[in-house]
Amino acid sequence: PSVQYLDTYIDDYHIQTVITSGPPHSLHLIGMELQKRAGVKWIADFRDPWTTIGYHKQLKLTNFAKQKHKALEKKVLQSANQIIVTSSVTKKEFEQVTSKPIAVITNGYDTHTVSKPPLDTFFSLAHIGSLLAKRNPKVLWQVLKELVDENKDFAKDLQLHFVGSVSEDVLASIDSFGLSNYVYNHSYVTHNKAIEFQKKSQILLLIEVDSEETKCIIPGKLFEYMISNRPILALGPEASDIETLIKETNTGVYFNYHDHEALKKTLIKYYGAFQEGTLQAHAIGLQKYSRKNLTEILSKLILWE
Incomplete structure (x- = not known):
């Protein structure tokens, strides 16, 4: 249902780029299908790894399910036009699976309006x-x-x-x-x-x-x-x-x-x-980690500059 609705939406509004952000990584499967149907460029954003995240081992998956996850992860990584990750370690991990471009865009900071309190005396x-x-x-x-x-x-x-x-x-x-x-x-x-x-x-x-x-x-x-x-x-x-x-x-x-x-x-x-x-x-x-700077990097990826 999601793919059908979004396929129509993309056509109605002439959308050229789709970004999927996971987890949940099932969203990337929607992006992959939209790439096939609508011909859009697709950016897959991984806020966390997929099969190597710490809690993955705790899911008590069968061997078949584990292999299915690995296969879907590989398919996504080899299909997306652009991949975004939040860490260099994840980038190195994914580079073993795909030759598609991978950008590291970490989380970042905003400037605060909270006034600076006096330092603790302890x-x-x-x-x-x-x-x-x-x-x-x-x-x-x-x-x-x-x-x-x-x-x-x-x-x-x-x-x-x-x-x-x-x-x-x-x-x-x-x-x-x-x-x-x-x-x-x-x-x-x-x-x-x-x-x-x-x-x-x-x-x-x-x-x-x-x-x-x-x-x-x-x-x-x-x-x-x-x-x-x-x-x-x-x-x-x-x-x-x-x-x-x-x-x-x-x-x-x-x-x-x-x-x-x-x-x-x-x-x-x-x-x-x-x-x-x-x-x-x-x-x-520190400036490179401001959300303003990170958003500028993301905007260039979206515009395929």
């Missing part, structure tokens, strides 16, 4: 967004526990702020390291309030699941973090797109889940800068 580490059970960086809690035990001033100044849903497993893990008294759980807040937290916190935490499937995941909040002028402390899998972006923009530091000593040295360095009143990020090249 050494505050803030995580904005959901902190699920699989995002549980025990190495971070271990390092913070060691610093609390080794430095009385650090123990007096430390605060952990969680803005959004936090897994009970994560809270239990924090408690096992004796850090519960440092936790301030704010649950859900408005977007403007979340931006306030981003701008006033001393350090912004970005935690990703430590797995092969999450290397290509770039959470949208990273881009808001980057324009907050606060250093980002991120943990995730090796060779991830998050790591590349943070290093490219000089907006913070990135660690793997086993980087105990490097993480500890960085936190000691950051705490020293906090005590001196000099802790801040020194970002470079």
